Amino acid sequence: MLKLEGVTVRYGATIAMNEVSMQVKDGEFVTLIGSNGAGKSTTLRAISGLEPVVSGRIIFDGDEIQNGSTQSIIAKGIAHCPEGRRVFPHLTVHENLQMGAYQRFDRQGIRKDTEKMLNMFPRLRERLKQPAGTLSGGEQQMLAIARAMMSRPRLIMFDEPSLGLAPNFVEQVFRLISEIQEAGTTVLLVEQNAYAALELCDRSYLLSSGRVVLDGSAEEMRANPEIRKIYLGG
Template sequence: MLKVEQISVRYGPAVGVERVSIEVREGELVTLIGANGAGKSTTLRAISGLEPLAHGRITFDGHQISGASAAAVIERGVAHCPEGRRVFPQLTVSENLEMGAYRRLDRNRVRQDRERMLDRFPRLRERLKQAAGTLSGGEQQMLAIARALMARPRLVMFDEPSLGLAPNFVEMIFDLILEVRREGTTVLMVEQNAYAALEMCDRAYLLENGRVVNEGPAEKMLADPNIRRAYLGG
């Protein structure tokens, strides 16, 4: 479904990612792991059209999306739930959900999807008219996920979904991501909790200093002594 081929992103003289290649097959949950600054979030931003490529090519469902605008990437069926949630703080919960569907013309389906999101996230229904910036961190993450799903994506990318959340919210968010995958949406995820990510996913890529240095099925990555020592606490 998604093919990232030898992409490089640079910030002036600094390298964001260098010759990164990954693949995500339809129906998979794939995760990118690695230390802070390894290039994981940059890779997602490049796929979303938020970072220009210095080199390489990205295709989704056989169509080239490298060089496309972020809006065009969403229209192709790729949604991005960004690091730090990035809700629109002055807009209400209801308005944030609408923003997730702003490119869609099927307004009846949009209303149905909005109700479906509120059924899935009852806390958001209780806070529909509340400014998103006043929600707790966990509630904002729920809203960010719901907003991404309002685009009806075929592939959704989650960037550090558990970052800064209380343990009870972390478990809830991971359960929601697994549910999204079970319902047929393909998932690409960046997650600081490498052990939890590998427990959830089908395959993983390990990034170091902007490059892919290891990849494989989750079971293989979990059993790798070097990965266990460096990222899984032994």
């Protein structure tokens, strides 16, 4: 479904991604783990067209998408739930959901999907007419996920969805992401909590200094002594 071949991204003289190669198969749950500054978020931003690719290829369903517009990449079936949630704070919950479907014109389908999201996230139904900026952090994360799902993505990317959330919300968010994948949407997750990430996923890539330094199944990664020592607390 998604393949990166030798992708390099620079921020001025700094190399943020250094010839990164990886793939995500249809229906998989794949995670990117690593320390801060390893290039995890940059990888998602490059896939979404938010960061220019200096060299290499990003291929989705056989088409090269590197340096494509974000709108065209969303239209192909990729959604990005960014770090920090980034809901539209002055718009209501309902208006935020509609913004997720801004490239769609099937009004009946949009109404149906809105109801589906409100069933999946009952807290949002209770706050449908509230400005999104008045929601708690956990509720905003739920809204960000629901908004991304409104585009009907085939691949959804999550960037640090547990960041800054209370423990009870973290558990809910991870459960919801698992349900999304189990329902048929492919998931690519960036998560600082390596323990949780490796409990959820099928496969994982470890990034360090902009490079992929290790990859394997979740079981293989959990059993790796170096990962256990550095990322899993022994």
